[in-house]
Amino acid sequence: MQYEGVLRKMRTEIGHPIQYYMLFEDDFLNVNQVLDKTLTIHFIKYQCLNCGENRPIYRQGFCKSCFFDTPSAGDWIMRPELSTAHLDKEDRNLEYEKKVQLQPHIVYLANSSNIKVGVTRKTQVPTRWIDQGAHEAIEIVETPNRYLAGITEVALKDHVGDKTNWRKMLTNDVDDKDLVEWRNTLKPYIPDEAIDYFIASNSETNLEFPVLRYPKKVKSLNLDKNPEYSGVLKGIKGQYFIFEDDTVFNVRGSEGYYVGLEIQ
Template identity: 60%
Template sequence: MQYEGVLNKMYTEYLNPIQYYLVFEQAFIHMNQVINKQIEIQHIGYVCLNCKKEKKIFRQGFCYDCFMKSAVAGDWIMRPELSTAHLGIEDRDLIYEQKVQLQPHIVYLAVASDLKIGVTRKTQMPTRWIDQGASYAIAVTEVPNRYLAGITEVALKSHYTDKTNWRKMLQNQILPVDLNEAIKQTATFLPAEIQPYFEQTNHEIFSFNYPVEKYPVSCTSLNLDKTPNFSGRLMGIKGQYLIFENGTVFNIRSYEGYKVNINIL
């Protein structure tokens, strides 16, 4: 089967195991069904996910101009403590920023490699954790806007990492963590203004099972700019990574906006 389209992050379903779908404009691939099959990937161009022009991707699926101007790529995306919509202050587009920032957000602990802290919109649970390849995750506190989530994350960064070791995650080297105990400890680090939200939050532990036949001993990232033609047997999927038999791993999220041909043998 042959497919052509522009890469976007895979859609997921929180089932056992996680179900993955690579969606193009005219078709989609249920990726779980192609595990153990040979896949050929050919990079044939670029399409900016924002302006839809055939321009080289700069970052996050956007061309340079869109990345520098679009509200979807504002600094507050990566640094939620910079959010200002709750003050009525515009960064790039106040209407969009109010829509995204002024909704419930979750500060969470997740274990994808080590124990990490993170922020996501409540509507993105548990998708955010699946995209990170988390084995376990738990909400620390639910707050009413992105700014409060951001200042909470900043307070906790001195105690937890905010990064996932992607190699350990893909090799399934998971730090054993008692999340119930971690939550109790985390509560002592929270700013005073966040404590009431913590007490009202449901601290349910989520667990995730990924469709992986064999985890790699070592990992080599596929770079479509350097290797525009690749072929390998798919052995599993974790996070937004495809894992191939020879240890090559392909991060779909890193290549959003890349136009590809995919042939499943």
């Protein structure tokens, strides 16, 4: 089987295990069906997710000029506390920013390699946890906008991490934690503006990834340095492919790369 198209973040579907899909312009691939088969990835060109031009990808699937222009790459994406739509104040495009920022957001705890705090739109639960490779997660605050979620995350970062050790996550070197206990421990540090949105009575969500074998020591595939790679797919976790030779490939980190895929 052969596929061709621009890489985007894989779509996911909750299940036991989670189902992964790659979407192309005229086709799609259920990646779970490729497990234990040889997958060849061939880099063909760049295709910016905004302008569509064959320009080197700078960040988040965008060429450099689009990254600093498109509203979907504003600083508030990575730093929710910088959101200003609730003040009717524009960053790059107020209409877009209101659409994204002025909707319910979740502050959560996720355990991928360690416990971390994060923010996502309510509609992105549990997708965000899956993308981070979390094997367990829990909502702790639900706010009406992105700004309140952002300042809550900033306050809690003084007491719990906000980064995932992706290498540790991919080797499955993780411990189960009592996230309900952690939620209650962190409650006193929630800002006054957001404390009314604290979620006091929920349980953690557990996630199962389609992995046949975890790598012992990960080797990252970079398509700029190695434009063609072939290996037996042994698992999918987060947004990563895991291959038999311990090579891992970050699909989301390669958004905007136009590739050919061959499955044998």
